[in-house]
Amino acid sequence: MSLRVDLLEGGRIALRTLGANRLRTLLTLTAVGIGVATLLAILGIIQGLNLAFSRQLASLGTATLNVARHPWVVAGDWWRYRNRKEITLAQMQALALQSRLASAVVPELNEASKDLTAGDQSVSQVDVIGTLADFQKIWGYEVPQGRFLTDADSDAEQRVVVLGSEVAEQLFPGRSAVGGTVRLENRPWRVIGVLAKKGQLLGQSMDLVVLVPFKTFLQVYGKRELQIDVAVDDPHLLDRAEDEVTGILRRVRSVQPGQPDDFSINRTQQLADTYQQLTSALYGVAIGVGLITLLVGGIGIMNIMLVSVRERTREIGLRRALGARRRTVVVQFLLEASLVSAVGGAIGTAVGLGLAKLVSAVTSLAAAVQPLTVMGGVAFAALVGLIFGIWPAARAAQLDPVEALRHE
């Protein structure tokens, strides 16, 4: 008898058996369904997180190098960076002159956790950045209201400010901030522009920021730690640009050959790596939980199938007496196991998608499930049924027809 007939007949018997034991079938597929639902909800949330992160990362610009004393993400021996020499304006100017791959070089000064007020309104925990016009191009800022900083603002040490969207919303609720006045460090600043919303990155708002002219920053805060942002036109040239920048900086900072760099070159890719590190362990645990649930469902299927084989011993004996081969019996029971599991998987998939949707509606986590995951859920469930059906099916096929026919 052909395998095709085995499959058709096995499928027919499986459907009939599952229909005949409705409660048992329901309980079994619930177990598998819960497993698949858990796994799928987790995967959906993970995929959503990943998607959101890569979108945010893309908004930062992928063709930018940031030169600083510290790496963005300090892992381990942070004190190693403390004694590094400052990065100076002269080094930045050397970089701007000598680099051939850089399309823009811009200085960046930072002050964290500042308070701003405008009339009765106030906002705290704001990052103040002092920089020049090219900063907009390098980091891809959009200015829907007003204008960005100019180099002339810096040269004239103008007390003007461009507000991040969240700062603008809090200080000027319901009205335009442009032309208004904010107070920072007990001085009045004129608002010349508001940045477009950037959202969050690694849980931190990128909109709690204000930008001021570079020289005005120097005048207000004195000399602070300088960072240099370097833009490259083609993202593919980023590695070569990094080599070039490293060479120029080692020369102007007089780093002896054989000595390690005394500065750090940061790329958005590092954030992606950090994200991976932070989340991979979490994902591992989450997926592990889902798999264990599915394992429980699989064991449930095995249990039910063993019961089914025992109950139907005489039927198996009869089928063997009437000419069914061992393979026919194996196929019949494997189909039964994978069918109940696949149905459970389909229900679990629907529930899992619902859960993911619920999570994204209730929390700030954005869940996204790719179509492939859905198909994978059903197929994986069927596979679980198949695997856990092997032993019961083998037991059914190994039954001696004579003994099986005599079974009470």
Place this chain on the structure above:
Amino acid sequence: MLIKLEDIRRYYTVGTEVVHALNGISFQVSKGEFVAIIGQSGSGKSTLMNVLGCLDTPTSGRYWLNGKDVSHMSDNELADIRNREIGFIFQTFQLLPRETALGNVELPLIYRGLGARERRERARAALDQVGLSNRVTHRPNELSGGQRQRVAIARALVTEPSLLLADEPTGNLDSATGQEIIGLFEQLHRAGHTLCLVTHEPTLAARCPRAIRISDGVIVNDGPGPEVALDGRAERARAAAT
């Protein structure tokens, strides 16, 4: 010659003890014969039936069924032989409770790989042959014992096997219904079928043209049914006297 057994032995190991269920059985059955195999329980007649039905293979000896040596076939080959050559009729009917009479009769044809339409036609014809054409869609629990056994006989007939093998076919029936079933067997015999009936009842064996008596795994008598059936009574009397 349809059946040819040559020095068939079947030994089992139960724990540490070797049970000699069949101890050198040789006989032949021609096409169209109606033979009873009679013996007390434990005589080895069930083992013999399993070997004849290709459900079990002998420890030694040779068995030709319809010209093929089936004594050392593989599991798959035996499954095909059972499907093509043998029609089983069991004491407990062995019908699938969830299938209709028609579905039960179709079952062996599925394993032959026939299409649905041909299966249905042949199953209807077989049910017609046993007088159940008005019970086609009934399930076993809606049928009487005699009707159930008729469905089982139809299932045995549907593959047009060379041998009908019945194991105590009247054991679960009242005597009137049993008589009906025996009548059906005689009718099938007249139609040219070869029947082999395994039983412990002398009255049943007495109605067969030929009977073979088994005791302790060997043939103790082989002759006309009524003669061999009576001989058992003499044997029991002898056993009681000693």
